[in-house]
Amino acid sequence: MTTQYFGQRIKRNEDPRLLTGGGTFVDDVTLPDLLHAAVLRSPHAHARVRRVDTAGAEALPGVVAVYTHGDLPPSLQEPLPRLIPHPALVHHKTQYALARDKVRHVGEPVAFVVAASRYVAEDALDLIEVEYDPLPAVVTLEQAVRPGAPLVHEDAGTNVCAHYTQRVGNVDEALARAAHVFTERFVIDRGTAAPMECRGVVAQWDPRLRQLVVWDSTQAPIPIRNGLARLLGLAQGGVRVIAPDIGGGFGPKIMMFYPEEVLVPYAAMQLSRPVKWIEDRRENFAAMNHEREQIHDAAIAVDRDGRILAVRTAFLYDSGAYIPYGLTVPIVASTTLPGPYKIPNYHCEFRAVFTNKTIVSPYRGAGRPHGVFVMERLMDRVAAELGIDRVELRRRNLIQPHEFPYDVGLIYQDNAPLIYDSGNYPATLEAALQKISYEHWPQERARYRAQHRHVGLGVACYVEGSGIGPYEGCRVTVEPSGKVYAATSVGTQGQGHFTSFAQIIADALTVRVEDVIVITGDSGAFGWGTGTFASRAAVVAGSAAHLAAQAVREKTLLVAATKLEARPDDLVLEHGRVSVRGAPGKSMTLAEVAVAANPLRGTIPKEWEQPGLEASRYFAPPRGTFPNGVHAAIVEVDIETGMLKILRYVVVHDCGRVINPMILDGQIRGGVAQGLGGTFYEKLVYDESGQLLTQTFMDYLLPTTMEVPEIEVDHLETPSPLNPLGVKGAGEAGVIPVPALMAQALDDALSELGIRITEMPLSPNRLLEMIREARAQAPSPHPGPLPQGEG
């Protein structure tokens, strides 16, 4: 038997290259005659642009060109394309490549300088004079929906660009007759994905070939190619977009078009010289899309036993100054909220709102953490109010294994019905409880209390939508060397595609996984696809790779059958060699079959259909597939400083069949780290005039290895029936339940003070504030510990 790679914890194909500095990130692309660009950005949250004077900048030696809105061709003077329309999105406002008459957030591009070096380009920015008439800024969500608020887009006549409602059953009736109804407000503030590699674009125009080549740190190279062709008046075949190694995407890089993505290619064509723009960290904070800001007013109705009768949420979603990406985030928040529970009546309603802040589009989780936060907090509220153990309450409401496929009754972000394909929610919960020793927690908790330690435990459940369509494709080729090349257009940002796709293909062709060379994110290598988002690459592109590899396998047997004069049925493919069953001498290597399949003279049989060992296949899932998980943690709070320490963190996760557990563990752990960031460290702070106060890593705090605890991960495998591999997505899983989990653990740790967490992110400052308020209301029985020597 050949080794089966699927399911193996094997090392990553890409790591030797990446770890020895062999990666190609956008800034690694250097070309002869390269020019460098810099962007002048608005220092105002909201202002009219009266005049832009570029004369001083143009006169600076080394400056090659300076562009303002009026210098751009008509197609780039228009607002940039709308991405995902929705009937409810009545004011689908999109950003300009360069500000026209108004700037609507700090960091919005106003002018674009191309110069001999980035140094000179930045010197030139200092010399551009812009006359602004500042306008009152709309900064908070509540401010934006107040009557008479300043308008981000005057012609819309309102800051509310969409109002959308989905309903299941009859919530009002259920609320009226329920034994208990609890209502609460939940607030989640802004964060940013902070990928290690900021954005970057390099473009080269070849006037002889009439070809534009663009290296772009994007998650969507094919849509970028198609859009660029249209905006710049080129054939799609005349544009090649390469998303090389990308130093983290996390969602914001699926957004298009960022202004620089059209400005750099345009300048390269206009100047007939290659141009590079690399976003620096300060720019990234204001110019790469943000996420997370939502305010929910929610209610839950339960019967006497805590069975859920109805859930309702009405929320505000901050879209920032424009809404190019549409309503994905609030729709995902609405549809993630029900989670693993049976909710007979559900009403979700949101208003998407413009503010004078950076644009919002999906960031890892993309509304899922919000939905889970609201639902899990409501469950915790019910447990506390009814005196039912929080885990018991969940058990009573979980969807049971025999109830799949389970129709939630909503429409998901892919416009398909929200139907959970498979899962075993009780088993996931029990596995997590076992891992964290939940049954011993009461005694353990009492022990901590006796030591005056404020330690709490949390358990949070979620269901994640993943693996949505429309489609992805893959072309698999066996070369005459015997090496296998696989090209797919989904870009890769560190998820291990070079290995997991190779594992799938290696199994089909019985070759060594190192001999499968995967090419991703290059429109020149594979020209169809939509991108890497919504935890979909393994599901959609992975399935396409599987189908293509199976087709190549069949072709291999067909060609070998001709050459070996045997029936395909009598052939076996093992260790990359085809042999005739029972005739050990008669065999061919894959390489030999590949050569035979592409003869230089002679004929090829009709049934081969095409030369070579090559096949392209597409996979288009009918709808998304739904992984689920349970996280549990034990957390300690120093109630005198508001600092917290995570004593244990466990994850039990079910994303169907696991391709590579090591890669999966990494995805989960990275997600948890980002989740912890959004819980206790990361927060974008705007002042009342719309200035972004957090524009460095000294002010925007990412958790480091010192803050992230050991994360214990286990996997259950409930296969998805919706794809040939039985896999489900895993990219966002880690981040989703973290705020909900930490809130519950903190409530538990601080239960004597009666503290209840309804907002995220927190900070030591905020926690101490809550502790102070709680103590002022009810003095705590013991004054708290005097531990020694921390620091």
Added chain:
Amino acid sequence: MKPAPFQYAAPESVEETVALLHAHGTEGKLLAGGQSLVPLLNMRLARPSVIIDLNRVRTLDYIREENGEIAIGAMTRQRTAERSPVVTRRLPLLADALPLVGHLQIRTRGTVGGNIAHADPSAELPAVLAALEGSVVVRGPGGTRRVAAHAFFVSYLTTALGPDELLLEVRFPAHEHQGSAFLEVARRHGDYALVGVGAVVTMAGNVCQRARLAFTGVGPVPVRIPDAEAVVTGKMVTDGVLAELGKLVTHMIDPTGDIHASAEYRKEVAGVLARRAIRAAAERARMKQMRMR
């Protein structure tokens, strides 16, 4: 994030450096480890026209024991000081504080002199110097002078150094016979302190004979509170005395807030840390006494 244009000079001696400083006045800026200056340059928040790089001046990298003081040359890397047996043995407060300064990579470049000269109001080393009542030695065109810690730190990022003066060395009084502790609360490991405190106590049996506390992160310069020190002086370090100390510190300290922590947070936590630091310092002093007996 590229700096505005500047000229670059790389002197090889103290004399040459002082001459360059004198020639360029406020337009010149010394570069030590670069861990604070280079970010300021890259964000164009500092735009000196001449950078005077100290890294080729070899004579400023030393740790010497002199008359009960440890003299640390300005260009001594923080990491070198952290690993120095002399610092570990004779300057336990500094040894406590150094690992809290940024991260290993930062300390490997960052210098002791740079940290003191930069005088960040949330930095650890200025508070250590203030708690120990140490001093610095500076050299200008007129010669060498010695400045006590309390006179050296003037305001936010401002010291008594003239534009043509160079910090030569930092002098920390040895305190191996006293008890000390440096505690801080920072948002993450390696961040500047939201609040930090260095404590040094001299104990006679269970009685505290002398206590010094210097706070960081709660004022423009390291903050000493004589009234708070007086609360513990001449007393046994009991829970009651410590509670009184904490309250007084919280009451008297007058910090400003920022996006990481409000003034109230800093006041309250300063009191907590003062209490914990004195307790820990007294405990260590008692252990030392026991070991000496």
